[in-house]
Amino acid sequence: MQSPEKHEALRLRGIGITARRAEGRLRFLHRVKGSRRSKPTLGKEAEWARLSAALAAGRKKTALLYDRALQMLGENEARIFEIHAMFLEDEDFLDALRSEIFRGMSSEEALERASREMEAMLSALPDPYLSARAADIRDVSRTVMDFLTDDAERAETDGQPYLLVADDLSPSETILLEKSQILGFITARGTANSHTAILARAMGIPALVSVGTLDESIDGAYALLDAEEGTLSVFPTDGEIDAFREKLKSDDRIALAHDRYLRSLLNKPAVTKSGRRILVYANLGDSDEVAGALANGADGIGLLRSEFLYLGCSDYPTEEQLFRAYAEIVERMQGKRTVMRTLDVGADKRIPYFGLPEEENPALGFRAIRVCLARRELFKTQLRAMLRASSHGRLSIMLPMVVSVNEVRESRRLLEECMEELQRESQPFDSKLEFGIMIETPAAVEMCEELAELVDFFSVGTNDLSQYTLAADRQNPALDALFRENTEPILRMIRKAAAAIHSRGGWIGICGEMAADLHLTQYFADISVDELSVSVPYLLGVRGKICECN
Numbered sequence: 001m002q003s004p005e006k007h008e009a010l011r012l013r014g015i016g017i018t019a020r021r022a023e024g025r026l027r028f029l030h031r032v033k034g035s036r037r038s039k040p041t042l043g044k045e046a047e048w049a050r051l052s053a054a055l056a057a058g059r060k061k062t063a064l065l066y067d068r069a070l071q072m073l074g075e076n077e078a079r080i081f082e083i084h085a086m087f088l089e090d091e092d093f094l095d096a097l098r099s100e101i102f103r104g105m106s107s108e109e110a111l112e113r114a115s116r117e118m119e120a121m122l123s124a125l126p127d128p129y130l131s132a133r134a135a136d137i138r139d140v141s142r143t144v145m146d147f148l149t150d151d152a153e154r155a156e157t158d159g160q161p162y163l164l165v166a167d168d169l170s171p172s173e174t175i176l177l178e179k180s181q182i183l184g185f186i187t188a189r190g191t192a193n194s195h196t197a198i199l200a201r202a203m204g205i206p207a208l209v210s211v212g213t214l215d216e217s218i219d220g221a222y223a224l225l226d227a228e229e230g231t232l233s234v235f236p237t238d239g240e241i242d243a244f245r246e247k248l249k250s251d252d253r254i255a256l257a258h259d260r261y262l263r264s265l266l267n268k269p270a271v272t273k274s275g276r277r278i279l280v281y282a283n284l285g286d287s288d289e290v291a292g293a294l295a296n297g298a299d300g301i302g303l304l305r306s307e308f309l310y311l312g313c314s315d316y317p318t319e320e321q322l323f324r325a326y327a328e329i330v331e332r333m334q335g336k337r338t339v340m341r342t343l344d345v346g347a348d349k350r351i352p353y354f355g356l357p358e359e360e361n362p363a364l365g366f367r368a369i370r371v372c373l374a375r376r377e378l379f380k381t382q383l384r385a386m387l388r389a390s391s392h393g394r395l396s397i398m399l400p401m402v403v404s405v406n407e408v409r410e411s412r413r414l415l416e417e418c419m420e421e422l423q424r425e426s427q428p429f430d431s432k433l434e435f436g437i438m439i440e441t442p443a444a445v446e447m448c449e450e451l452a453e454l455v456d457f458f459s460v461g462t463n464d465l466s467q468y469t470l471a472a473d474r475q476n477p478a479l480d481a482l483f484r485e486n487t488e489p490i491l492r493m494i495r496k497a498a499a500a501i502h503s504r505g506g507w508i509g510i511c512g513e514m515a516a517d518l519h520l521t522q523y524f525a526d527i528s529v530d531e532l533s534v535s536v537p538y539l540l541g542v543r544g545k546i547c548e549c550n
Contacts, residue, residue, distance in 0.1 A: 007235035010218070014186070014211035016227035017197045021248055022163060022184040022206045023241075026234070028219045029166040044102050051097060051107035054147040059088050061143055061172075069175050071289060073202040074535030075463075076513050079474075080171050080195045083133075087140045093118060107148050115141035132194045139170035163225055165214055171195040179205065184225045186232055188214050202537075208232055262540040266297040270546040272525050280543045281339070281533035283511055287325060290332045292536045297543065300337035300394075302459065302533020303511040304329065306382065307343050315353050316378065322385035330393035337394045339459065339509070339533075341438065342411075343382055344368045344400045363473070368401035373410060383418045387429040396434035398459055403443035408454045438511075440464035445493040448500040458501045459533070462512025466490050490514065495527045502528060509533055518545045525549040 066081035087093060093114060100110035115137055122134040164177070164185040174196045177185075182205060190196060190209030200207040206227040224233040224244045233240055271277050281302030282293035293301065309317045309325050330338050345351055346367025359365040372379035386397055399411055412435065422429050439445060440461035452458070467474040469489055472482050498508045509531035514520055516534040518541065524532065525546065534542050 007221070009237060009240075010234040012186075012208075012211050012214075012232040012234070013230055014208040014232065015190070015192050016230040017192065017200045017207035017209060018204065019228040020184070020204065020206040021228065021244065021251060022225045023223070023244060023248070024161060024163045024183045026165050026186070026218055026221050026223050027162040028214075028216050029164060029169075044104070047105075047107050047110075048098060048101045050148070051101060051110065051144075054107065054111075054144045055088060055094075055097075057147040058140065058144040059085060061147075062088060062140075065172055065175055067285075069199070070285065070535065071292070072175070072537065073199070074516060074537050075283065076516065077199060077202045080136075080198065081175075083195075084136060084140050084143075084171070087137060088144075108145065111141055111145055111148070132191050135168070135170065135190075135194050135196065138168075139172050142170060143172055163223055165219070167214075169196050171199055174199045174203070174205075177203070177205065179203065184208075184227065186211055186214070186225065188212055262544045265540070265543050265547060270299075270543045272546060272549040274550055276525065276528070278525060278529065278546050279509070279531040280539055280546070281337075281509065281511075281531055282539060283533050283535050284329075287329050287332075289536060290329055293539070294332070296536055296539040298336070298536070298539055299531075300339070301329075301333060302339050302509050302531055304338055304340045305344065306340050306386070307345055310343065310345065310351055310354075313353075316381075319381045319385050319388075322382060323388045326385055326389035326395075327392040330389050330395050333393055335394055337396060339396045339398055339436070339457075340386055340389075341398050341400050342369070342386075343372055343379070346371055363467070369399050369407055369411065370401065373407065376414065379411075380414060380418055383415055384422065387415075387418055387422055387433070388427055390430035390433045391428040395430065396436060396457070398436040398438055398457070400438045400461070401440060401464070402437045402451070403441050405447060405450050405454065408437060408451060412454065436506075439493075439497045440468070440512075442469050442493070445497055448497045449503075452500040452504045452506060455501075455506065457506050458497050458508045460494050460497060460508065460510045460512065462490060462494075462510060462514040465493065465512065469493065487514070487520070491520070491523060494524075494529070498527050498529060507531065516542060518542070521545040522549045 062081050062084045066078050066085070069078035069081055096114040096117065097110050100113055101107065105113070119134045119137045122137060123131050125131045161181050161183050163183050166185065166187050168187050168189040169185060184206035185200070186208045188211055192209070194209070197207070197209065206225050208225055208227055208230065211232060218234050221234050222236070224236050224240065226232075226244070236244070269277050270280050279299040280297070281300045282289070282296075282298040283303040284290065284293060284301055285305050286308035306326070309322060326340065344367070345354060346356055346362055346365060354371075356366060356371070366374075383397070386395065389395055397415070399408065402408060415435065419429065419431065434456040436455045436457035436459060437444065437451060438461045439448065439458050441464070444451060445465075448458070463474060466483055470482060470486055472479045474483065494510065501508050507530040510524065510529055511533040515532040516538040521532070521542065532542055
């Protein structure tokens with residue numbers, strides 16, 4: 001890089017978000033104002049319809065951001081956008097918006113006032129994590145506002161990578177950053193607990209927040225960003241540049257060595273130091289993610305969310321449509337196991353044509369295996385498609401949200417009924433395919449010994465298991481600390497389930513967020529967990545950690 005021009009050096013301090021460094025030109029993010037109206041011109045009903053349309057567009061964009069975060073970073077980070085979606089569905093927030101509209105405000109004014117009040121309420125909370133959620137409200141309202149107006153944001157650049165400078169960055173803006181263009185970012189505001197900070201860490205972007213007011217006269221200036229030290233040096237001296245570049249070289253050597261080590265494990269079994277192999281599988285939401293799983297060395301698919309076709313259709317998919325989609329995935333896995341979860345709709349997955357009833361608490365309501373057993377023809381259509389796909393590779397079937405032995409027995413009876421039908425039709429399938437269940441309710445843990453007699457494997461869904469065990473909504477940001485601080489009950493349950501299934505010759509996997517927690521990998525090795533299934537970005541890291549375990 002060329003030596004920068006000489007100016008009086010400027011030193012700024014902030015909160016470093018990632019222990020990384022970057023150098024480059026500073027480029028300020030500028031907001032281009034659209035045609036924001038200050039008073040209604042369409043009437044109250046028309047303004048409410050206009051705002052409702054913008055809210056719907058905001059929900060759609062939030063769903064797309066969730067998908068992007070899920071593919072790039074994994075389920076844990078993607079949850080940030082589940083929380084955003086929750087704000088957009090919050091009845092108190094929607095009631096406040098409607099009230100302002102029918103008081104005579106424009107859509108823009110109503111949105112600004114209601115979001116400002118909620119933001120102020122959250123900011124005043126003493127808990128730093130909860131007060132940081134005010135930034136999420138800001139982000140959500142800005143997303144909706146952008147659909148009401150023509151607002152946009154951009155940084156003027158010459159096409160070269162740069163250090164982005166902004167008053168603040170929202171999670172939505174952060175997840176959309178192009179890492180090929182952004183060397184790092186600096187914000188005047190922000191906290192270490194914000195969702196923007198969480199995303200920056202996960203994305204590996206050097207970031208410095210809470211720097212204070214930044215004068216735009218330094219736009220285009222050359223700077224050194226040291227997120228490890230929490231400093232920004234603008235117009236640095238030659239000596240500072242030389243010392244900084246030595247640090248960069250050292251960082252690169254360490255990162256390269258670690259990456260080379262992980263890549264060396266790509267096509268090797270994940271084996272602990274004591275010689276025990278643990279399979280590293282991928283959690284996938286649809287067929288588009290198969291290539292990434294294979295490229296990152298997945299030993300198989302530990303959780304395929306089979307409802308992806310239902311979510312993408314305007315009516316029930318046919319058996320043939322399901323079969324073709326499932327068979328394609330199984331074939332692409334080239335003999336590696338694909339664990340396919342049967343239809344899990346309800347709760348946070350609402351499909352209009354299913355006509356499911358509105359519920360006060362859908363997470364505890366009519367969902368998953370309950371829907372399937374109540375709508376048996378729907379269930380059999382999917383089971384037949386899965387069975388037919390099993391002739392194209394190694395496929396296992398598992399049931400979600402099990403709470404009783406009867407649910408498993410009845411599902412198994414329907415599976416056998418489908419097998420008999422396919423035999424009569426001379427349709428090929430794997431008659432010895434594995435059949436398992438998800439352990440994600442306290443009832444399933446309590447009954448795990450009886451359940452283990454009916455299945456070939458368990459897969460622990462730690463997200464729902466934690467939610468139901470702790471009596472805490474995992475989409476409620478106020479309860480995040482509760483989940484972080486109370487893992488012991490969940491770990492004891494996993495140990496109990498592992499012992500039960502192993503005693504009957506079966507195997508156990510984990511497919512929730514805990515599977516990717518490297519602090520728990522040793523524990524899982526200790527209790528002889530057979531498989532860890534994680535989002536694609538975590539595959540290599542988990543594989544490397546297993547190899548370090550005793």
